[in-house]
Amino acid sequence: MTTVTPxxxxxxxxxxxxxxxxxxxGRAGVFAVMALFALYTLIPVWWLLVTATKNKxxxxxxxxxxxxxxxxxxxxxxxxxxxxxxxxxxxxNSALYSFGGAAVSTTLSAMAxxxxxxxxxxxxxxxxxxxxxxxxxPDVMFALPLYLMFSQVHLVNTYWAVFLPSVVxxxxxxxxxxxxxxxxxxxxxxxxxLDGAGEARIFWRVAMPIMSPALVTIFLFQFVSIWNNYLLxxxxxxxxxxxxxxxxxxxxREGVNQGIPYNITITGAFLSVIxxxxxxxxxxxxxRSGLAAGSVK
Amino acid sequence: xxxxxxxxxxxxxxxGSAAKRIPGRGHTRSAVLFLAPFGLLFTAMLLAPxxxxxxxxxxxxxxxxxxxxxxxxxxxxxxxxxxxxxxSRFMSSFLRVFTLGIVQVPVMLGLALLLALLLxxxxxxxxxxxxxxxxxxxxxPGVIAAIMWSFLYAPSVSPFTAALRHVxxxxxxxxxxxxxxxxxNMMTWAWTGFNMLIIYSALQxxxxxxxxxxxxxxxxxxxxxxxVKIPAVRPALILTTVFSIIGTAQLFNEPAVLxxxxxxxxxxxxxxxxxxxxxxxxxxxxxxxxxVILALLTxxxxxxxxxxxxxxxxxx
Numbered sequence: 001m002t003t004v005t006p007x008x009x010x011x012x013x014x015x016x017x018x019x020x021x022x023x024x025x026g027r028a029g030v031f032a033v034m035a036l037f038a039l040y041t042l043i044p045v046w047w048l049l050v051t052a053t054k055n056k057x058x059x060x061x062x063x064x065x066x067x068x069x070x071x072x073x074x075x076x077x078x079x080x081x082x083x084x085x086x087x088x089x090x091x092x093n094s095a096l097y098s099f100g101g102a103a104v105s106t107t108l109s110a111m112a113x114x115x116x117x118x119x120x121x122x123x124x125x126x127x128x129x130x131x132x133x134x135x136x137x138p139d140v141m142f143a144l145p146l147y148l149m150f151s152q153v154h155l156v157n158t159y160w161a162v163f164l165p166s167v168v169x170x171x172x173x174x175x176x177x178x179x180x181x182x183x184x185x186x187x188x189x190x191x192x193x194l195d196g197a198g199e200a201r202i203f204w205r206v207a208m209p210i211m212s213p214a215l216v217t218i219f220l221f222q223f224v225s226i227w228n229n230y231l232l233x234x235x236x237x238x239x240x241x242x243x244x245x246x247x248x249x250x251x252x253r254e255g256v257n258q259g260i261p262y263n264i265t266i267t268g269a270f271l272s273v274i275x276x277x278x279x280x281x282x283x284x285x286x287x288r289s290g291l292a293a294g295s296v297k
Numbered sequence: 298x299x300x301x302x303x304x305x306x307x308x309x310x311x312x313g314s315a316a317k318r319i320p321g322r323g324h325t326r327s328a329v330l331f332l333a334p335f336g337l338l339f340t341a342m343l344l345a346p347x348x349x350x351x352x353x354x355x356x357x358x359x360x361x362x363x364x365x366x367x368x369x370x371x372x373x374x375x376x377x378x379x380x381x382x383x384x385s386r387f388m389s390s391f392l393r394v395f396t397l398g399i400v401q402v403p404v405m406l407g408l409a410l411l412l413a414l415l416l417x418x419x420x421x422x423x424x425x426x427x428x429x430x431x432x433x434x435x436x437x438p439g440v441i442a443a444i445m446w447s448f449l450y451a452p453s454v455s456p457f458t459a460a461l462r463h464v465x466x467x468x469x470x471x472x473x474x475x476x477x478x479x480x481x482n483m484m485t486w487a488w489t490g491f492n493m494l495i496i497y498s499a500l501q502x503x504x505x506x507x508x509x510x511x512x513x514x515x516x517x518x519x520x521x522x523x524x525v526k527i528p529a530v531r532p533a534l535i536l537t538t539v540f541s542i543i544g545t546a547q548l549f550n551e552p553a554v555l556x557x558x559x560x561x562x563x564x565x566x567x568x569x570x571x572x573x574x575x576x577x578x579x580x581x582x583x584x585x586x587x588x589v590i591l592a593l594l595t596x597x598x599x600x601x602x603x604x605x606x607x608x609x610x611x612x613x
Contacts, residue, residue, distance in 0.1 A: 108334050136596050138544070
């Protein structure tokens, strides 16, 4: 691949004249490949945006990648009116599951990770390895047995059925342990102990603030993972009222033959995506540092 | 689809490294208190379901008469497992997903690596914008992306079908021949950027002196990438491969949504779909058996890959 060469040429070559030309060609090549993939990524999202503005009649008859009559506001109104306004309820449910689940799981992960990093006790390595083993079996595969268990204890079709499994994040414990191990100095803990602080106080007042960058990452990971979850709520919830927006929209997609218009589903999908995209753009640097901690360490 | 979570630590166990520096002893009680809330929920939400599924898989519901009489649960030993291994639909769901993974994962990771290297090269412009664009699909919930693609593939709506028809090609993305590739495309679209970002983060962590030294020695950019950068991001590549194996094994959203518009996608198209199908017809013991087989196989594949790359590894 020649596209990467300019890096070297520019640094190594002596003659600035030759340098500029080859570098220009190289840059163009790099740009072309990157722009091509950007198009591949963007076109479906662009289609979603454009189609969300169309009346159902124009969906089949106009160019899918360009606007025709701008009916976005009507579509949005229709989305929120369909089935007595259940869409707002779904968004609220998603927000509840995601905020609540992520907040609790981040706290639990921080406590567990801190304990694994900073206390020597028998069985520590075994505990950690069991938690890591769980990372290698995706949670989707626990969904069905969990459903069978929950139906025995009558938790199925309640908020708890979706909330409880989402507060457990083995990956969160892993990240917390790595981060606590690397960033919370033992000397600081020891100093706090000498000052007479209890273990709980040390954790909340000393360790937690230092660990906060990792905790933000864990929160975000868990938030998105709960927001995106589909199979678990699909299994656990019968009632429309309890569903998150993912399950609700998939039902609308399925309900095309029962008279749910296409444009409702498409505009609904578009609306449900906006909060996450905004969150991503705002919080992206946390993601990167979190991913880096997970992969490079 | 649930988020893939890094399992990288198995490749780099840090166990023991911190143990020597632990100040003070006798904090076992505090440690247990800190671990208890997570430990209890972990046991209830992850360990117990595994145990329960394994237990269930050894039983069978026996219905007397025409299924109208009371049903009794009888011990079945490995019968359910034997049935599953002879279940042609279940086995072909494995084969289908395996075929998909063998092709899709290398394509996706190759692309992710290429994009990460390009983004890391000094010739790149608009780095920040491109990075955000590539990561964008990760913000779309899997099932929402699947709904979107189900329209993008549907012959009556698809702008792609329309464009291809314009140049005289009649393509149905949901046809028998193409639907698996179409699903592969959905996965590639959704996850390349995520993987790219992990690899890119690893590239950024390479000390500048390392690449500069190689350049001084007269290495071209491509050779620097091949001999310095790619070996250095090996752990990230292993990590993303493990993510991808796990992600492919739990393939559900895409075929579940496509099955509404593509008759070729059967209710037992992937192992997870097959498992759910068994649960839907109240064959819980069989569904549990299928879950156990699937979880075991995924674990063996991802853990096996980790071990294999660790043993071969010169860098990690």
